[in-house]
Amino acid sequence: MLTAKTSELELMQGWFDSDPEHTRVRVTFPINKWAGSADSAVVYFEIEPGHRLAEHTDSAEEILYVVAGDAEAQLGDERGRLTAGDLAVIPAMVPHGVVNVGTETLKVVGFFSQSEIISTFNESVQPFGAAVLNQGAPPPAAGESTTGSPSESSLASS
Numbered sequence: 001m002l003t004a005k006t007s008e009l010e011l012m013q014g015w016f017d018s019d020p021e022h023t024r025v026r027v028t029f030p031i032n033k034w035a036g037s038a039d040s041a042v043v044y045f046e047i048e049p050g051h052r053l054a055e056h057t058d059s060a061e062e063i064l065y066v067v068a069g070d071a072e073a074q075l076g077d078e079r080g081r082l083t084a085g086d087l088a089v090i091p092a093m094v095p096h097g098v099v100n101v102g103t104e105t106l107k108v109v110g111f112f113s114q115s116e117i118i119s120t121f122n123e124s125v126q127p128f129g130a131a132v133l134n135q136g137a138p139p140p141a142a143g144e145s146t147t148g149s150p151s152e153s154s155l156a157s158s
Helices: none
Strands: 012-014 025-031 041-047 052-058 062-068 070-075 078-083 087-090 096-100 106-112 117-125 130-135
Touching (some): 041 096, 062 078, 070 087, 096 106
Antiparallel strands (some): 012 025, 052 096, 052 117, 062 087, 062 106, 070 078, 070 096
16 A cells, blocks of 8 residues: 655755745655556645745646645636635646645645646746656656656755
């Protein structure tokens, strides 16, 4: 059985150079193709008050579950409030983002309908240096790199 304890996950910090003071997110993809899942993936992320996960698209449908905190979610032109215990469906390839509008750390689990997820942002995600990320993939071998690959083994945790 493939398992992950959210309280013990090593989270990587990501941000955008255009707004490094408000776009910091701590994230990991503990379950995916590279962890042994055949048909699904999971993301876990945390956002501090006033910070946001910038708009992006994902290659597969995602269901968000808000574990703790208050968020404003954006899905295309639609905006809505999500609080602890809420679920939201994000269709594949629809631009979306999340802002922590509360006073505590926002904690979210996202469940994907595929085991390999390609996320595309409008600008490069730091410290990965790429706008297109193959989420959870192992780091590329020396000399390879067309898509950034944030993996726990290749980046420092925050």
